[in-house]
Amino acid sequence: MxxxxxxxxxxxxxxxxxxxxxxxxxxxxxxxxxxxxxxxxxxxxxxxxxxxxxxxxxxxxxxxxxxxxxxxxxxxxxxxxxxxxxxxxxxxxxxxxxxxxxxxxxxxxxxxxxxxxxxxxxxxxxxxxxxxxxxxxxxxxxxxxxxGSLSGYPTMTIEDMTSATWAPLSNADFNRTIVDRGIDLTDLACLPISTGWFGKSEESRRLIKVQCYSMKGTANFYMRPIEGLTVLLDMDTKEVIHIVDQGKNIPIPKAAGTDYRFSALNTQQMRLTNPISIEQPKGPSFVIEDGHSVKWANWEFHLKPDPRAGVVISRAMVRDPGTGDLRNVMYKGFTSELFVPYMDPTDAWYFKTYMDAGEYGFGLQAMPLDPLNDCPRNAYYMDGVLAAADGTPYVRSNMICVFERYAGDIGWRHSESPITGMEIREVRPKVTLVVRMAASVANYDYIVDWEFQTDGLIKAKVGLSGILMVKGSPYVNMNQVNQQDNLYGTLLSENVIGVIHDHYITFYLDMDVDGSDNSFVKVNLQREQTSPGESPRRSYLKAVRNVAKTEKDAQVKLKLYDPSEFHVVNPSKKTRVGNPVGYKVVPGGTAASLLDLDDPPQKRGAFTNNQIWVTPYNRTEQWAGGLFVYQGQGEDTLAVWSERDRPIENEDIVLWYTLGFHHIPCQEDFPIMPTVSSSFDLKPVNFFESNPILRIPPNVDKDLPNCQAAASA
Amino acid sequence: MxxxxxxxxxxxxxxxxxxxxxxxxxxxxxxxxxxxxxxxxxxxxxxxxxxxxxxxxxxxxxxxxxxxxxxxxxxxxxxxxxxxxxxxxxxxxxxxxxxxxxxxxxxxxxxxxxxxxxxxxxxxxxxxxxxxxxxxxxxxxxxxxxxGSLSGYPTMTIEDMTSATWAPLSNADFNRTIVDRGIDLTDLACLPISTGWFGKSEESRRLIKVQCYSMKGTANFYMRPIEGLTVLLDMDTKEVIHIVDQGKNIPIPKAAGTDYRFSALNTQQMRLTNPISIEQPKGPSFVIEDGHSVKWANWEFHLKPDPRAGVVISRAMVRDPGTGDLRNVMYKGFTSELFVPYMDPTDAWYFKTYMDAGEYGFGLQAMPLDPLNDCPRNAYYMDGVLAAADGTPYVRSNMICVFERYAGDIGWRHSESPITGMEIREVRPKVTLVVRMAASVANYDYIVDWEFQTDGLIKAKVGLSGILMVKGSPYVNMNQVNQQDNLYGTLLSENVIGVIHDHYITFYLDMDVDGSDNSFVKVNLQREQTSPGESPRRSYLKAVRNVAKTEKDAQVKLKLYDPSEFHVVNPSKKTRVGNPVGYKVVPGGTAASLLDLDDPPQKRGAFTNNQIWVTPYNRTEQWAGGLFVYQGQGEDTLAVWSERDRPIENEDIVLWYTLGFHHIPCQEDFPIMPTVSSSFDLKPVNFFESNPILRIPPNVDKDLPNCQAAASA
The missing domain is CATH 3.10.450.40 (Nuclear Transport Factor 2; Chain: A,)
Structure with a gap:
């Protein structure tokens, strides 16, 4: 002992x-x-x-x-x-x-x-x-x-993860199994897979599962799973607890067509477009002072890398065009937790219910960004300072980039039509500032953008790319599959199934709209029926404001046929004509978790039970899945805090928004996925007295760059 | 007679x-x-x-x-x-x-x-x-x-609209009313407002309503309504049928702060950012052959302006990277109809339930685009050839623009994390092609983008900008408003209420996925409960495919908690591993119409009763609100056609998608609205054998432009 x-x-x-x-x-x-x-x-x-x-x-x-x-x-x-x-x-x-x-x-x-x-x-x-x-x-x-008195363990260290991938090799049974599958041990690539939590047998020791792949003939070993082989390890001792091998009859999928590296495909490259670049002849319009204070256009905010959250935006303030004052919008915003349940209940898959921030460290997995490709030429790169397992600091270079974005979009416009006979055509281009990070949590890549607009809007956007987690299969064609068979996904290539899964990204948004004490208001659009004789119309929509008194009033499931706007307002500050100043959260395309609420993964990921929550500010409530997510049992999640039903009216409140994706893989995702994105907005609503970018000038030709092809320069 | x-x-x-x-x-x-x-x-x-x-x-x-x-x-x-x-x-x-x-x-x-x-x-x-x-x-x-045997009339001509705005001036009562309101007749600006259809009394003559504004002191007369004054005109005779004036006690809102023209604000201009431009040192990568055939990267399509739809994309085909063949994706796509109901049942507002394509002509209202502001410097402009009321052709210049877009986004990426010890960082920038039109239907501006991606995705995006339709009000501050009062909107400025309204844009999408005969498949994600002992998991999601046999199977209301993917597949063409080739429609943020189904506007706009419909191809069924929308009674809408419940399996089918917005105005929308956008995607799903842009190269510095500020050149 x-x-x-x-x-x-x-x-x-x-x-x-x-x-x-x-x-x-x-x-x-x-x-x-x-x-x-x-x-x-x-x-x-x-x-x-x-x-x-x-x-x-x-x-x-x-x-x-x-x-x-x-x-x-x-x-x-x-x-x-x-x-x-x-x-x-x-x-x-x-x-x-x-x-x-x-x-x-x-x-x-x-x-x-x-x-x-x-x-x-x-x-x-x-x-x-x-x-x-x-x-x-x-x-x-x-x-x-x-x-810690709570269940669960701290986020894994990189040392935990890497040592776990090698630990099975010290086990003779494991090595024999690999050789029996026809794989050379030097071609082995293994992944550390968080175990989730599924019951008492998994308590009181830190566990991790390891699954392996053949990297023979490809850098994209993810497409060559040794299906059905799962090693359960004690993460502290690196002891192999047991090995399950239920996939002996499943071939390792072929390597051909899986590599995605330019160097491996160089001879077959496909150049579809001429070079294109975002150019700023007078340079970018932002500065970063003292290493972390970003000043751009009418925005100022503090930006820092974080090992768990990835990117933290703090003290975001926007300048009022009327008074010239900087006004508080958001005290702090970051990706608090991710939840990625796979939809396959069989032995080698049921536990894949990742919580990438709390289990793996979303910032720890943020790799150096690739200039000119991850971010355009006008980007600034910020390094992260992180600590190794022994406390030694080290620097992650290019962990975050900041750049101005001009996509050819329109900030606002109006033309007069000939009906009025007025010759008016006023158009203003849209230029924004983007803060970007890309985290590679093993196979998957998450691109997180915080985009600031001069009209006061903040867009949070998550892009998914990288490589699918796939399942080996005996099938090479769908014509072999019986109607009754459940593939748990899509046959993407011979012997490769892309397993259905969801992604949820829960954002912590400590809104401080013109000060810390705010209220959450649901502005519900309700159908009103007119009285007989009142109007030729039978119905119209009326906006009904409901101020949330306590946390349960602010547990929101979005409904297309019972729509609301969701405002965070400062009840003690009003505009000139008497509207409370506010920001609203505007959902974009999203998905909701449909797992059984009593399913262990959903209890741990209960912060996805609603799309919106509001809690009173509490310094210890920052991580939606709890401080100790790894093997946690879900007793420290946002869902649990919110059930306390604390008062939230005219308090310092935190808004939580969960962005979701259902992902049924398709062949286009093989061997690497084109980016899929979704986003939500934080948008001023009666925050400004009027359009804050009324007075920006249009583009004129003389200001734009005079460019030559670099090769001929 | x-x-x-x-x-x-x-x-x-x-x-x-x-x-x-x-x-x-x-x-x-x-x-x-x-x-x-x-x-x-x-x-x-x-x-x-x-x-x-x-x-x-x-x-x-x-x-x-x-x-x-x-x-x-x-x-x-x-x-x-x-x-x-x-x-x-x-x-x-x-x-x-x-x-x-x-x-x-x-x-x-x-x-x-x-x-x-x-x-x-x-x-x-x-x-x-x-x-x-x-x-x-x-x-x-x-x-x-x-x-025509149907109810309703053809789209108004520009001559209809302009003559309607002047017709009331020949009526002495009207002129007296205006003068009584303290408005000089030379300051009058009037708008032609389609009447909708609300019952028998409005049959058998072409009617239009006219409402007026004061343009004294501002080009933005829309913010100065002469509230409650409505003139009913016979559009053919220009006879004033009656005048209602219920707004004598409502002041005309002030002009101050309403003008948005740069020339009017020049002295107060606010330059927030340095010049920025999208540059292509070797020029754009697309060509437009024979005036209308666009060839870019792996796409080819036919592009034309249309007086009713605005932009029509036809014969969109994408090149298969494996075979080199051009493959059919969409035979025809366009904005078929718009529906914009305002949410105020009172006399001067109830009829505002615009159908902008069929009533006003979405293409007729497409004004010349402003180079460098509506579209970036690398844009190509296409003119429209239209016909005046007497049949004389004329040219609308710069009606459509086409440009390559590079927003600093990522096409696909993957980094290996240090867990595997592999040094991989592969990132490909995303460059797309945008086709844009901006229609100014009186006050409102609609920006319609069709964006083509090299990965096969087509994004249809609608941006809303321009000027609100506002209501005059006696109120100058919300503290004057009783709890019981219904403003039907938001007090935006003294005496100005932005009335709540919706926008629906219904797209006609004649998908021809590798040929005309296609099927519509709902891939429903259903929760499956595991059996006791089957798995530590209690639940997972399973994809269940349902092929729509007839039209009613394909009437879809989107549900966050009962999600599906919506595929258009070619049942007779399969990928190498046996999946039917297809495209899916991917909704983004949207809104559903909540009006009473028996409300006359909703009967006319019944094509918004579902977000998705599928009909068999029928040459006469192109306009979702019917051929004769003006004063139409809704007997020729998509909803009526679809009730015929025709077979749609393995037929030449048309997909209809409706994009919606609820708009509760806010002060930031005054006096001109920052653009709000939403979109949906048509995305390949097992259409390609694998990621079609696997082999595109990354950006390298030597290809990018060498730029100088134009002023110093």
Whole structure:
């Protein structure tokens, strides 16, 4: 028992908000983004503000919300290994790169003020328990230390995941099984798959499942599953608990046609269009001050990378065109949790019910963006500072990009028709600012965009690309399939089935519309019948406002035939003509989870039971699936908090919105998926006195660039 | 009676598919689009295909689907005035600019073949009846002549509309009312408002309502309604039937803050961003052959302006990357009808239930696009050839634009995470082709985009901008409003209420997926419960395919909690692994009409009763609200056709999709609305064997332009 505990300590897996030991641990020296700028010598330097560039992360914090710096992370590591906590915690502690700052202190802070004491949130696994600590970096004190009483474990570290993929190879039975399947062990690629939680047998040890693929003949091993082979591991000891192999008769699908790398397809390349680029002859119109404060057009906000959420937007403020004042819109917005249940109840698939932020770390999986392809030429790249499992800081280069977007869209327009005889044609182009991240959670790629419009709208958009999780099958053609057979998906290629699944992305949106105390108002459109003789019309729609008093009033399932607008208003601030100032959340295309509410995955993913929720602000309620999502049992989700039915009228409230996708794969998704996107908007509604971009000028030819093909330059 | 009939003949209002007498009747000499290209002398001319440019419309047709040319329209006019029809029809006949060609003949035609006989569809009003004629231009014969037996009248002509706005001024009572309201007659701007149909009293004469505004102090007279004043006119005689004035106590809202013209705001302009442009150093990648055949990347389609639909896309075909063959996707797609009911049952508002295509002519209202603002610099502009009320052809310049769009989006991507230790980062940028039109139906502006993606997806997008239709009100602040008062909208400014309304845009989509005979398949996602002991999971979603046998099987109301995919498949063509090839319609954000099904406007707009319908192809069923929508009673709508419940399995079928918006105005919409958009997609589903853009190359720096600010060039 002592030995086992020691082993556990040794292989310990820690943080909740984490890191990448196997990546570039060095500060990046290659800076493609910067090179891209310096090569465009023809750019005019006539604008006053400096060109945005990618820079190395700041050494010192300048804003209360700034993430922990390399220096601070090192300091946290030193504090935890040199204090009395070193006795109780492994020296390899696991700080999050996020700070822990009270909202009131952040709101009170003004540029030039001294920073509030810098504190680090640390989540660690040690001695079989989950620890949550707050470390005051300046005083070297640990000001809070709790041991998790909830079910579930912290987010896996990259070390957890990578070591899990290799662990089965130390098991002779596993190796024999692989060889029996005709696969050379050197061609093996394995994936760490979170187990979810399905009952008591899975309690009190950290478990992970491993499934493997053949990478022979392709970089796209995902398309060559060794179907039916599942290894259950103890994640702490790396002990193989058991191996199930139910797929001996299922062939490994062929490698041909699966590779997607340009280098592998170079000879067959297909150039469909001439080069095209977004050009800004006077340079971009935004600056990023002090490393994290973005200023663009009429917007200002704080932007930071986060190991769990990926991107965090804070203190988003828009300038009022009437008063010139910056006005608060959103205190904080981020992707709080994802839920990706697969729709196959069989042994090798039932547990695939991923929660990518809390289990894998959405930010940890955000890979460096590819300049010119992930983001256009006018982009700025921001690095992330993350911590490895032992607390060592490292830099993820190009983790976020920021760029101005001009898609040829129209901000507003009006032509007079000849009916009135007036010769009017007024059109304003639309230019927006995009903040982008792309997380590759193993096979799948999520592209998260926050887009800011000059008319005050914020669009949150999620794109899905990457590679399907597929199932091996004996079938090579649908004509072999009986009517009664359930494929659980679509036959995409010989022996390859794309399994049906859903994606839910739940956003935390701490709206502070002109201040923290806000109300949530459902503006319901109801059919009114006219009285006999009242009107030639029999019916019309009437807007009926309902202010949500408590949380249950704000649990919303969207209904096409019982529609509402959903406003967050400031009840104590009104426009000139007396409307409460507000923002509304405008859903786009979405999907709802249809799983049984008592199904274990849906209990854990209960934050998807509604599309909209509103909770009172509570510093500890940020992660919709709970702080400890891994193997969590669902007792700390947004759904549970909301059932407390707390008052939310004229309070500091948080809006939660869940964007959903049903995905029935099709052959076009093979071997790599064209991006599918959906989005929702946060849109000003009686926030401004009138159209805030009435006075922007149209495009004129003399302002636009004079371009040559680079090759001929 | 004779005299009255003569008068009617004289003022006659005719065509269904119409024209703009008061606009530029001359061929355009100003060609900003072309100038824009010629000024960019730095463009490389290294590409083989010629640069697309705006050209004058072709003199001769080259394709069976080409619209009538100026020459052909003149010929039709001559035929109708010189044959025996001149006795029965006024010499001022009203040809549509559309041809009438059988689908089978169009499909059989190959480039180089002689064109099938050119025929013109003519809809005319004469002697109190609506005439539908087909004129064979080559033989000078009228091959079809029917007199409308249905209720309703043809689309108004521009002459109808303009003359209606002036007609009240010949009425002394009207003029007295205006002066009593304190308005100078020279400041008057009036609008022609379709009456809808509300019962027997409105039968057997063409009626229109006129409402007026003060344009004193602003070009945006729409914000200065003379509330409650409605003039009912006989549209043929221009006789004032009666005047209602119920708004004497409602002030005309102020002019201040309503003008939106740059020239009027020049001194207060607000420049938020530096110039930005989409640049293509080697020029655009598309060509438009023979005036109407668009070839871009892997797409080819026929594009033409249409007086009723606006834009018609025909014969859309995509090249298969495997075989190199062009494959049929859509025979024809266009905006068939709009329905815009306002939600105010009072006297001056109840009838506002516009059907913009059939009543006003969506294409007739498409104004010249503004280069650099409506469309980016790389756009090609296509003119429309339309016919005036007397049959005279005229040219609408820049009616449609075509451009390549690069918004910084991602076509597909995948990065390997460090878990697998593979260094992979493959990203492909997304470049699309957009076809755009902007129709200004009096106050409102509709931006219609057809966007083609290289991955086979077609996105149809509708943007709403322009100016609200507002209601005058005695209120200047919401604190004056009683709880019981119904404003029917939002107080936007002092004395101005933005009235709640809906917008529905119904698309005709004649899908021909690899051939004309297709089936409509609902792929329903159903929750399956597992049996006890079967799985740790209690539930999962299963895709259940239901092939629609008849029309009623394909009447679809979208349901978030009972979701389906909607496929149009070719049951006789399968992929290599045996899936039927198909395209699916993917709804985005939308709204459903909630009016009482027996409300007269909803009976006329019954094509909005479902979001999706499928009908068998029928040449006469193209206009969702019926051929004669104006004052129509709804007996010729899509809803009526669909009730015939005809077989649609493995038939030549037409898919109908309705995009909807509820619009509760807000102050940001005053005095001109920032664009709000929604869209739906037509997306390949097992149409290609695999991802069709697997082999496109990434962007590389050396291909991108080298730009200077134009001012410094």
């Amino acid at each position: 002592e030995g086992k505990s020691f082993l556990r300590l040794l292989f310990l897996i820690f943080s909740a908000v984490l890191l990448l030991l196997l990546t570039l641990l060095n500060l990046p020296t290659r800076r493609p983004a910067r090179r891209s700028y310096s090569s465009t010598a023809a750019y005019s330097s006539s604008r006053t503000s400096p060109l945005p560039r990618a820079t190395t992360p700041p050494t010192f914090p300048r804003h209360p919300l700034d993430p922990l710096t390399v220096r601070e992370l090192n300091r946290v590591r030193t504090i935890l290994s040199s204090t009395r906590y070193s006795r109780r915690l492994p020296t390899r502690s696991t700080p999050s790169s996020s700070t822990s700052q009270k909202k009131s202190k952040v709101l009170a802070w003004r540029k030039g003020d001294p920073l509030p004491p810098r504190k680090a949130s640390v989540v660690a696994r040690a001695n079989g328990a989950s620890h949550v600590l707050t470390v005051n970096i300046e005083t070297s004190e640990v000001t809070r230390h709790e041991t | 004779e005299g009255k009939s003569f008068l009617r003949l004289l003022f006659l209002i005719f065509s269904a598919v119409l024209l703009l007498l008061l606009t530029l009747l001359n061929l355009p000499t100003r060609r900003p689009a072309r100038r824009s290209y010629s000024s960019t002398a730095a463009y490389s001319s290294s590409r083989t295909s010629p640069l697309p440019r705006a050209t004058t419309p072709p003199t001769f047709p080259r394709h069976p689907l080409d619209p009538l040319t100026v020459r052909e329209l003149n010929r039709v006019r001559t035929i109708l005035s010189s044959t025996r029809y001149s006795r029965r029809l006024p010499t001022r006949s009203t040809p549509s600019s559309s041809t009438s060609q059988k689908k089978s003949k169009v499909l059989a035609w190959r480039k180089g073949d002689p064109l099938p006989p050119r025929k013109a569809s003519v809809v005319a009003r004469a002697n109190g009846a609506s005439h539908v004629l087909t004129v064979n231009i080559e033989t000078s014969e009228v091959t079809r002549h029917e007199t």
